[in-house]
Amino acid sequence: MKTLGNIYPIEEVSLLDEIMNKLKEKEANGELAKHNEEFKRRSIANIENPKGADFPSALENSIRKFDPSITLKEAVKLEDGTVIHPVGTVINPLAIRPLSKRFIFIDGTDEQQVEYAVNELKNQAIVTRWY
Numbered sequence: 001m002k003t004l005g006n007i008y009p010i011e012e013v014s015l016l017d018e019i020m021n022k023l024k025e026k027e028a029n030g031e032l033a034k035h036n037e038e039f040k041r042r043s044i045a046n047i048e049n050p051k052g053a054d055f056p057s058a059l060e061n062s063i064r065k066f067d068p069s070i071t072l073k074e075a076v077k078l079e080d081g082t083v084i085h086p087v088g089t090v091i092n093p094l095a096i097r098p099l100s101k102r103f104i105f106i107d108g109t110d111e112q113q114v115e116y117a118v119n120e121l122k123n124q125a126i127v128t129r130w131y
Helices: 015-028 031-048 111-121
Strands: 083-085 105-107 126-129
Touching (some): 015 031, 105 111
Parallel strands (some): 105 126
C-alpha cells in the first residue's frame, strides 16, 4: 500500500481517557461520592414513593362501565391449524371471567380518599399515588 502525503500522529486525547480522568478527579475531591449518594437517595425515594397517575378528584359520585373487549386482528389457531377464533372475533375477558371484587381508584396522599377507601372497600382500593 502506498502513502500519499504526510502522516501525522493523533494528538487529541482519547475520549475514554478524558472521561476516566474526569471520574478520577471527581472521586478524589469527593464529588463522585456525593453524586452517587444523591442518586441513591432519589432512587430509593422513587421506589418507596413512585409517582402515581394524576387523576382529578371526582366532584360527584359516578359509576363508569369499562369494556376491555378486543377485536382479533389474526385468527387464533390450534397447533394443528384448526381455527378456534377467526379474524374479527370480539372477545371480552370479563365475559369469561368476571371481576370478583369491586375497585375504586384513590390518591393515597389525600386523607379523605384514604379514609373512604378503608371504610368502603376494606383494602380493595387501587392507590394511584402514595406518600
